[in-house]
Amino acid sequence: MDCRYLDDIYELFLLGLLKPKEADEVNEHFERGCPYCLDHLHEAAVAVFFLLSSSKPRKPGPAVKSELLRLLHRK
Amino acid sequence: MAGVAEHDEEMLGKLYDQYAPRLFGVISEIVADSDVAIEILREVFVGLWKDARRIHLGKGGALTWLMLDARSRAIDRRRLDDGLRSAAHSGLKSLLRSTSWLPRPEEISRVDARRLLLNKIARRLPSSQNHLVELAIFKGQTEAEMAEQLRQPPGRVESDLRAGFRFLRHRLRAVLGTWTADI
Numbered sequence: 001m002d003c004r005y006l007d008d009i010y011e012l013f014l015l016g017l018l019k020p021k022e023a024d025e026v027n028e029h030f031e032r033g034c035p036y037c038l039d040h041l042h043e044a045a046v047a048v049f050f051l052l053s054s055s056k057p058r059k060p061g062p063a064v065k066s067e068l069l070r071l072l073h074r075k
Numbered sequence: 076m077a078g079v080a081e082h083d084e085e086m087l088g089k090l091y092d093q094y095a096p097r098l099f100g101v102i103s104e105i106v107a108d109s110d111v112a113i114e115i116l117r118e119v120f121v122g123l124w125k126d127a128r129r130i131h132l133g134k135g136g137a138l139t140w141l142m143l144d145a146r147s148r149a150i151d152r153r154r155l156d157d158g159l160r161s162a163a164h165s166g167l168k169s170l171l172r173s174t175s176w177l178p179r180p181e182e183i184s185r186v187d188a189r190r191l192l193l194n195k196i197a198r199r200l201p202s203s204q205n206h207l208v209e210l211a212i213f214k215g216q217t218e219a220e221m222a223e224q225l226r227q228p229p230g231r232v233e234s235d236l237r238a239g240f241r242f243l244r245h246r247l248r249a250v251l252g253t254w255t256a257d258i
Contacts, residue, residue: 007241008237008238008240008241009237011211011240011244012211012236012237012240014143014170015146015211015212015215016147016150016215017211017215017216017217017218019217030170030173033173038173038175038176041170041176042175042176042177042178043244043247043248044240044244045139045176045177045178046178046182046186046247046251047240047243047244047247048139048143048212049138049139049142049178049183049186050186050193050197050243050247051208051212051243052101052142052143052146052212053097053101053142053186053187053190054190054194054197055097055100055101055103055104056100057096057097057099057100058096058099058100058103059095059096059099060095060096060099060113060116064095064113064116064117065088065091065092065095067117068091068117068120068121069084069087069088071117071121072082072084072087072120072121072124073084
């Protein structure tokens, strides 16, 4: 199957910004294990990682971690 | 990740130390209120704690997955606070059936190691496209919402945004060494 017509929408798919019809189409290919779509989704994930990780890291206060661990301990 | 899947609190603590600053950076870029950002960060790790057994994330994949999850939660929260509908669902959960699409650890390291060069290249993106990419990434706006906000024809926004992502994808391929054709 020629999936090249989907080339420009994998990033938008990962970001949840596609129109439902387009998203369903990518999802169908993905569920079928389409190797072309998996490869391109992989490339899109690298691009999205690059963009998201351009945010400056910020260290949350130490209390956040201890509170989180306390919360998980109770679960 | 295996330790987290076994509900080992010490391992979760280590993962938190490693990833929390980057995740908190992404969340804070999207929501301005620190308390809300902390709440979302906590939700991301609680979600991981609950789902780790099921999702089998590799080392490199975990960071990308958590970033996507953090972004998605922060965008949903921001849109809710702005009185907007939740953005179209990305189907992130359905993507967990296979995680082979997630970046590998060596790719994450390569992106980090070449960040200065990649940033320089990204600055060559035409400013109109760059603006649209930022609206997509950090505001979670759909193409239709961007067109409305910028008072531009939807078709133009769609083609500019997609061209912006194409530009970045092609340059990343070139810089990360996975591209052989001319760009």
